[in-house]
Amino acid sequence: xxxxxxxxxxxxxxxxxxxxxxxxxxxxxxxxxxxxxxxxxxxxxxxxxxxxxxxxxxxxxxxxxxxxxxxxxxxxxxxxxxxxxxxxxxxxxxxxxxxxxxxxxxxxxxxxxxxxxxxxxxxxxxxxxxxxxxxxxxxxxxxxxxxxxxxxxxxxxxxxxxxxxxxxxxxxxxxxxxxxxxxxxxxxxxxxxxxxxxxxxxxxxxxxxxx
Numbered sequence: 001x002x003x004x005x006x007x008x009x010x011x012x013x014x015x016x017x018x019x020x021x022x023x024x025x026x027x028x029x030x031x032x033x034x035x036x037x038x039x040x041x042x043x044x045x046x047x048x049x050x051x052x053x054x055x056x057x058x059x060x061x062x063x064x065x066x067x068x069x070x071x072x073x074x075x076x077x078x079x080x081x082x083x084x085x086x087x088x089x090x091x092x093x094x095x096x097x098x099x100x101x102x103x104x105x106x107x108x109x110x111x112x113x114x115x116x117x118x119x120x121x122x123x124x125x126x127x128x129x130x131x132x133x134x135x136x137x138x139x140x141x142x143x144x145x146x147x148x149x150x151x152x153x154x155x156x157x158x159x160x161x162x163x164x165x166x167x168x169x170x171x172x173x174x175x176x177x178x179x180x181x182x183x184x185x186x187x188x189x190x191x192x193x194x195x196x197x198x199x200x201x202x203x204x205x206x207x208x209x210x211x
Contacts, residue, residue, distance in 0.1 A: 002210055004037075005044045005079055005128070006030045007072065007112075008088040010189060011135065012047030017189040027192050032199025037206060044079055052092045053108035059097070066092070072112055076121035076128070083123065084209060085116050086202065088133035088176065090158060091188070094151035102154050106161030113169045129209060130169070133202075134162040136177035139187035148188070174205050 006012050006029075014028030015021075025031040025045075034043035050060050054069040065071065068089050076082055089112070093105040100108075113130055122128040137155040141148055159175045166173035179201045180194035190198065 001040060001042050002083045003042045003044065003079065003081065004033070004084045004086065004206060005046060005076070005082045006033070006086045006088070007046045007068070007075065008086075008133075009047060009051040009092055010049040011091065012045060012088060013049055014045075014047065014195065015049060015189050017183040017185040017191065023192060023195065027195055029190070029195040029199040029202065032196050033202050033206070036200055036203035041206070044082075046075055050092055051089060052098070053089045053105065054111055055093060055098050055100075055108070057092075057095075057097075069108075069111060069115060072115050073119060073121075076116060076119050080121040081123050082121050082128040084131060084206060085128045086131045086133055087112055087116075088135055090162075091135045091138070091155070094138065094148055094154050096147065096149040096151070102157040102161050105154075105158060106165045109162060110165040110169065113165065113171060117169065129172070131172040131174060131205060131209070132162055132166040133174045133176055134159045136181050136190075139182035139184055141187040142185070144186060144188050152187075172205065172209060174202065176201075 014023040016023050030043050030045040050066045051068050057066045090105045117127045138152045163173045180198050183191045
């Protein structure tokens with residue numbers, strides 16, 4: 001069985017832009033990925049609301065745990081062996097409090113890749129294969145407008161930087177913005193229909209990797 005670990009934020013967790021609660025597993029994109037791939041694959045969801053690439057959020061409770069670099073290695077070790085690690089982070093890095101550029105965010109994603117490549121959490125003490133996924137650009141923000149002040153324009157510039165990082169480390173690259181968009185309801189999360197589209201698109205990527 002091939003193990004796929006999806007490591008991300010609230011959009012991997014499956015936060016519903018309407019109810020603010022978690023969508024059902026079969027609706028969330030990792031769940032759609034699992035159902036599309038079938039029983040020869042084991043898809044692990046590791047999504048946390050507010051998770052960043054490498055930044056500590058001093059406002060939210062348990063702030064240091066929102067730092068994706070802090071938990072990545074323990075997460076990999078707990079699920080070892082992992083055949084494929086899918087990284088989709090960076091949206092929360094766009095918060096105004098962090099004052100980072102699209103280049104900085106992509107380089108921070110590169111740090112996560114380095115952590116995974118330095119692990120022995122794949123098969124036979126090798127690192128797992130890695131797919132770097134760029135989140136879609138932010139939409140029109142409503143309640144999150146001040147939190148993500150300036151973030152919309154930054155988010156539109158992320159994909160080329162992410163692709164360069166993926167090429168640098170020999171990872172697969174996927175631009176989620178090529179198949180989905182952020183919800184028109186809050187500009188930040190994904191509607192159920194887009195979760196479905198993303199899960200099926202990522203399934204195509206996974207099947208291509210392990211063909």
